[in-house]
Each structure stands twice: as structure tokens, then as C-alpha cells.
Amino acid sequence: MTDIRRYSFAAVVLLVVLRLGLGWQLLYEGLWKIDTLSTSYPWSSDGYLKSAQGPMRNVFRAMTGDPDDKNWLDEELVAQRWDQWKSRFAAHYGVDERQIGRLNALIDGPSAFASPLESLPAGVDFKAAKLDGTVSFDAKAKQLRVDGKKHLLATEKATLEEQVADKEGAEYDNYRKALNDVFTRASKLSYKERTRAHLMGNPDNSGNINGRISQLKLYSEMVERYEDKLSAAHITFEMDHLNRVWSDARAKGRELAGPIMAMDVELKEDAMDILSVDQLKRGPLPAPWTPIKIVDTLTIAGLAGLGILLIIGLFTRFAAFSAAFMVFGFYMAMPPLPGVPDAPGPEHSFIVNKNLIEVLALLALASVPSGQWFGMDNLLGRVFSGKSKSAAK
Structure with a gap:
């Protein structure tokens, strides 16, 4: 056991208080993040990592799995994402066939839209209106039907009314x-159709206007332009220009991906409406283990776990060194180094910021046996010391 008499009383007290303070700060950060997980806006390191700068920028951004949100701009990837979510949703809540049908209708759309109709009156001719592939009458089911994939346009409805x-x-x-009813139902697009309409149905997004660049392509070029200029920027005005370029690129990304992200939230809210009370008692659907969820889980566990170890003084040196390593990662994600764009926010630092100071404080704690002075390390030391003496006898 280290002789405490090698240190002044004031040094011992201040180092123990420093350890408790840093431990509490880490623990509280972890607990706060845990508390947000049950809210509508759970904490995630996604935005922080996507905004990473400095020599390890690409490493941190790659941790998100989709640093530029381009997966949200790919119709097939979005459809695949929702199909996988549907499978997990159905398995978690144990939905029946009727509920599966409603879920499929939400995501893919129904096979047909129908409205009750006893009989088709004389004078109605779908073929003459060139709508025989879109509108039909099911005499057996007594329904006026519209093909679920073709829908019914207002002009087509007007033709039938004429x-x-x-x-x-x-x-x-x-x-x-019946025609009004089925038209109203057919006007509602499925989530996949809404995604396709946003990405490809909007001529400005898809580039279907002659001579105008696709907004999706423009966004990709804005990101590429920023990446190309990032390594060459060194002086202040170049950094300021880069910040504006990045801000414009992120704004364009939010403009394009934002509506689809909103659809994702809306879909999951709509899906909850098909569940029974007993099914709702099963709790929220666990998120899949994506790269960003793994990072978030490790961050929360690290903050809370290391904070507890520092507070109770258990494995203190290991906890302090591990916490220093973790916080140094936060520092390297947005280091205030020469030639690196400034991090967003009110803090203005150069080389040294609050994260680096915390790293140095934790390393200082790792160099002294503060857990032996006040903590569980002292108790463990006494236990093992007693066992050693007993074995020696």
C-alpha cells in the first residue's frame, strides 16, 4: 500500500475531490443520456461524429455508417430499411394477419382501393375512358375498385363523372x-410511393428539367467539393469559406433527406395505431444494432461505468486512464488545432480546450493512488493484504 505521508494533506484532499468531481461529471453525462433514450428525442452521437474535423475526421465520420445521409436519398435503400423494420416490428409485437395487411398497406400500399357499390349504372364505360386497367367493378364483391399501384387522378375522375x-x-x-370515396382513398400514397415522389417525382430533385442539374447530384458535388478543399485550406479566410461551403452542403442534405426522415418517424407512429393494448404493453421496438447504436451504447456505458468507478474509488487508476482515453477521443473529433475548422458553438479555443484539460486531469489522477486514500481500492488492499499475511503464517 502506498504511503500517504509522501503527499501533503491538502494535495490528498484536492486530488480526491478532483476524482469525485470528475467521476460525478462523467456519471451524470451518462445518466442524462440514458434518460433521453425513453423520450421522443433520444441522445445520439450521430450529429457530433458527422461534424468531426481534424486528422481523424474520416475515422469518426465513418462510425456513423452514413456520414452524409446519402442512404436516405436512395429509394431502394430506404425501401429495404422499412422492409427490415416491418419484419422486426411484426416479430416484436406478434401481429396477426389483419395487422400485417394494414402494415403492408402503410408501407407498400394496398393492392386495390375499394368502395361499396351495389351495381354499375348504365352509361359507365371504363374502357371508353381508357381507364379499364385502373378502375373496375367487382360484381361479386359489389365494389368499385381502383388499382392500388396506379391510383386515380383528378382528371380521370372527372372523365368518369362526365x-x-x-x-x-x-x-x-x-x-x-362510391367514385368520390374510392378517389379519396386512392389519393393517399404509401410511404414507399411518397419517397419515390419526393426523390424522383420532383423534377428539381431528379434532374428531369432540361439544362438543370439534379438536386441529388448537386448535393453530392457540394460534399465532394468540400472534401477536396478541406486538405488545402490553411489560412483564416479559407477556413471561413470552407465553413460556409460545409454549412450549405449540410443545409442541402437536410432539405433532401429531412422529409424522408420525417416520413420514417411518421410511419412508426402510424404503425403503433394498429396495435392492441396488450401488444403495446410489450414496450418499444428495440433499435437494430447499427454502427451508430454501438458507438452510442459504448459511450453511455463508458461514461456511466467509469464515473461510478471514480466516485467509489475502485480500480481508480484504470478508470482514470480509461476515461482519459475516452475523453481524448472527444477531443480528437473536433480538435482546436491549427488548420482545422472551428467547432460549432460558443467555445473559442486554440490547441487546449475543456476536453483536453479534463484528459490531463484524469491522467494526473491515474498517476496517484487516490483510491487507496479514500475509496474501495483501500478496502480491497486491506482484504488482499490480510489474506497474504494469513497465507504467510
């Missing part, structure tokens, strides 16, 4: 009502 514009009677009134 066929019976001068007709009167209950039979025609029922037809008009």
Missing part, C-alpha cells in the same frame, strides 16, 4: 358517391 353528368336517380347518386 359519362353520367346528365343522369339522375339513386343508382347514379350511389355511383358518384
Whole structure:
């Protein structure tokens, strides 16, 4: 056991207080992040890592799995993401066939939209309106049906209404009502169709306007331009220009990916409406183990676990060194080094910032046996010391 008399009383007290303070700060950070996990806006390191700068920028950004949110701009990847989520959702809540049908209708759309109709009145001719592949009448089911993948446009509905514009009677009134009902239902797009409409149906996004660059391609070029200029920027005005370029690129990315991310949230909220009370008692659907979830889990566990070890003084040197290593990672994600763009926020630092100071303080704690002075390390030392003496006898 280290002789405490080698240190002054003031040094011992201050180092123990420093250890407790740093331990509490780490623990509280971890607990706060845990508390947010049950809210609508759970904490994630995603934004922090995507904004990483400095010599390890690519390493930290790669931890997110999709540093530029381009996966949200790929229709096939979004569809695949939702199909995988649907499988996990169905398995977690044990949904029945009826609920699966409603879930499929939300994501992929129904095979057909239907409205009750006893009979098709005379004068209605879907083929003459060139809609025989879109609209049909099921005499057996007594339904007016619209193909789920083709929908029904307002102009097409108007064409069908014109066929019976001068007709009167209950039979025609029922037809008009059924046509209005099925048109309203067919106007609602599935989530996959809404994604396709946003990415490809918008001519400005897809580049379907002659002479105009696709907004999706423009975003990719903005990101590439920033990456190309980043290594060459050294002086202040170049950094300022780079910050504006990056800000514009991120704004364009949010403009394109934001609506699809919002659809993702909306889909999951709509899906909860199909569940019974008993199914809801199973709790929220666990998120899949994506790269960013692994990083977030390790960060939270590290903050809380190392904070506890520092507070109780157990394995103190190991805990202090490990915490220093972790916080140094935070520092390297946005280091205030020469030639590195400034980190967002009110803090202004050069080389040394709060994270680096915390690293140095933790390394100082790792160099002294503060857990032996006040903590569980002292108790463990006494236990093992007693066993050694007993064995020697």
C-alpha cells in the first residue's frame, strides 16, 4: 500500500475531490443520456461524429455508417430499411394477419382501393375512358375498385363523372358517391410511393428539367467539393469559406433527406395505431444494432461505468486512464488545432480546450493512488493484504 505521508494533506484532499468531481461529471453525462433514450428525442452521437474535423475526421465520420445521409436519398435503400423494420416490428409485437395487411398497406400500399357499390349504372364505360386497367367493378364483391399501384387522378375522375353528368336517380347518386370515396382513398400514397415522389417525382430533385442539374447530384458535388478543399485550406479566410461551403452542403442534405426522415418517424407512429393494448404493453421496438447504436451504447456505458468507478474509488487508476482515453477521443473529433475548422458553438479555443484539460486531469489522477486514500481500492488492499499475511503464517 502506498504511503500517504509522501503527499501533503491538502494535495490528498484536492486530488480526491478532483476524482469525485470528475467521476460525478462523467456519471451524470451518462445518466442524462440514458434518460433521453425513453423520450421522443433520444441522445445520439450521430450529429457530433458527422461534424468531426481534424486528422481523424474520416475515422469518426465513418462510425456513423452514413456520414452524409446519402442512404436516405436512395429509394431502394430506404425501401429495404422499412422492409427490415416491418419484419422486426411484426416479430416484436406478434401481429396477426389483419395487422400485417394494414402494415403492408402503410408501407407498400394496398393492392386495390375499394368502395361499396351495389351495381354499375348504365352509361359507365371504363374502357371508353381508357381507364379499364385502373378502375373496375367487382360484381361479386359489389365494389368499385381502383388499382392500388396506379391510383386515380383528378382528371380521370372527372372523365368518369362526365359519362353520367346528365343522369339522375339513386343508382347514379350511389355511383358518384362510391367514385368520390374510392378517389379519396386512392389519393393517399404509401410511404414507399411518397419517397419515390419526393426523390424522383420532383423534377428539381431528379434532374428531369432540361439544362438543370439534379438536386441529388448537386448535393453530392457540394460534399465532394468540400472534401477536396478541406486538405488545402490553411489560412483564416479559407477556413471561413470552407465553413460556409460545409454549412450549405449540410443545409442541402437536410432539405433532401429531412422529409424522408420525417416520413420514417411518421410511419412508426402510424404503425403503433394498429396495435392492441396488450401488444403495446410489450414496450418499444428495440433499435437494430447499427454502427451508430454501438458507438452510442459504448459511450453511455463508458461514461456511466467509469464515473461510478471514480466516485467509489475502485480500480481508480484504470478508470482514470480509461476515461482519459475516452475523453481524448472527444477531443480528437473536433480538435482546436491549427488548420482545422472551428467547432460549432460558443467555445473559442486554440490547441487546449475543456476536453483536453479534463484528459490531463484524469491522467494526473491515474498517476496517484487516490483510491487507496479514500475509496474501495483501500478496502480491497486491506482484504488482499490480510489474506497474504494469513497465507504467510
